[in-house]
Structures are given as C-alpha cells and as structure tokens.
Amino acid sequence: MGSDAAARRPLTRxxxxxxxxxxxxxxxxxxxxxAASVLGPVPAAGLWALGSGTLWRAAGTRPASSDGVFAVCxxxxxxAVIAHLRxxxxxxxxxxxxxxRECEGxxxxxxxxxxxxxYVSGAAALGALLRENRSAPRYxxxxxxxxxxxxxxxxxxxxxxxxxIARQRPGWWNRRL
Numbered sequence: 001m002g003s004d005a006a007a008r009r010p011l012t013r014x015x016x017x018x019x020x021x022x023x024x025x026x027x028x029x030x031x032x033x034x035a036a037s038v039l040g041p042v043p044a045a046g047l048w049a050l051g052s053g054t055l056w057r058a059a060g061t062r063p064a065s066s067d068g069v070f071a072v073c074x075x076x077x078x079x080a081v082i083a084h085l086r087x088x089x090x091x092x093x094x095x096x097x098x099x100x101r102e103c104e105g106x107x108x109x110x111x112x113x114x115x116x117x118x119y120v121s122g123a124a125a126l127g128a129l130l131r132e133n134r135s136a137p138r139y140x141x142x143x144x145x146x147x148x149x150x151x152x153x154x155x156x157x158x159x160x161x162x163x164x165i166a167r168q169r170p171g172w173w174n175r176r177l
Contacts, residue, residue, distance in 0.1 A: 009059040011128035012070050016059060018121025019077050020052040025117055030175035031105040037161035041173040064135045071136035074125040075144025081122035083151035104159045105176045 027033040027045060035044040055073060058066070088103040100111050100118070129141045159177075166177035 008061065009070060009128065009132045011124045011132050012059040012074060013056055015074055015077050015121055015124035015128055016052055016055045018117060018124055019080070020048065022080075022114075022117050022121055023048050023052075025114060026104060026106070027173060029106055029110055030173065031177060032158070032162040032174055034158060036173065037158055037165055041171075067133045067136040068140055071129060071133035071140040072144055074128045074133060075141030076147065078122055078125040078129070078141070079145050079147045080151055081118050081125070082145070083148045083155060084118055086148065087152035087155055104155065105163070107176065 023033045024045070027036070027041065032041065033044050033048065035047065038044075039047070059070060062069075084100065084103060085098045089101045090098040091101055093099050097119075100115055102108050102111065103114060106114055133141075162174055163177045166174035
C-alpha cells in the first residue's frame with residue numbers, strides 16, 4: 001500500500017461506510033437497528049457510529065500488520081450481507097442475484113434503496129478480502145462467514161424484539177413496526 005494514509009484500504013473503508021449506511025438506513029426508516037431492542041436506539045446508534053468511525057479511521061492509518069483485524073471485520077460485514085440475502089423474502093434478478101422483497105419491516109417500497117446499500121457493502125468487503133487484507137491468514141474471513149446462520153437467527157430475534165417494543169411503546173425509531 002502507498003504511504004498516503006487516505007489511500008490505504010479504500011475497499012475496507014467503503015465496506016465500513018456501506019455497513020454504517022445499512023444500519024442507519026434501518027434506523028432512519030423506522031425499523032430500529034442492531035442492538036436497539038437491548039440498548040435503546042440512541043445508545044445503539046452511538047455505538048454503531050463510534051465503531052464505524054473508528055474502523056474507518058484505522059483502515060486508513062494502520063499498518064499491514066493489522067490486516068487480520070480488517071479481514072475479520074470485512075468477513076463479518078460480508079456475513080451480515082449474506083445473512084440478509086438468505087434470511088429474508090427475496091426474488092431473483094435477471095442476473096440471478098437475490099433481491100430482497102422486504103427485510104426487517106422495511107417493506108417493498110424501500111428495497112430499491114436498501115438492496116444497493118447491501119450489495120455495495122458486500123462487494124466492497126469481498127473486494128477488500130481479496131485485495132487489501134493479503135497479509136491476514138486466509139482462514140479468518142472463512143471463520144467469519146460461518147456466522148451467517150447465527151446472523152440470520154439474530155436478525156429475526158432482534159426484529160421480533162423490536163416489534164414487541166413497538167407494540168408496547170410506539171416511537172419515532174420503530175414507527176414501521
């Protein structure tokens with residue numbers, strides 16, 4: 001990688017931005033976000049913002065010896081995208097790619113925005129694993145991909161908890177549930 005910190009790991013940074021866009025899109029659309037059912041929307045948003053910002057900055061400044069951390073992060077991000085595409089109702093595009101029909105309460109009207117966010121994030125994470133995290137052991141992202149079934153279960157459990165909270169305490173952050 002070049003010495004210019006801003007040029008380091010651009011795909012990891014894009015994957016990080018895509019994951020943050022995915023999570024904050026869910027919150028802005030009124031379906032909550034991961035951990036909102038446990039922590040509340042403001043603390044969950046704060047943690048996601050802090051984590052995304054930290055990862056973004058580190059991806060642009062950390063040396064190659066940190067590739068293992070970024071390989072795990074990219075692998076987990078890719079696993080989350082795959083879990084969405086496998087765990088929610090979908091159809092196939094003309095190219096044969098899965099396209100979500102609805103997800104986590106977002107509804108079909110928002111899928112034209114949500115699907116591209118997922119695809120950009122997933123493609124960037126995959127690209128980063130192939131091109132940027134080369135000094136990391138190859139088994140790390142493969143281990144992270146093993147999380148797909150767990151992520152499917154936790155996405156549905158979180159959605160169920162958020163729907164129950166919305167029923168008991170309607171609010172701006174859970175208005176679609």
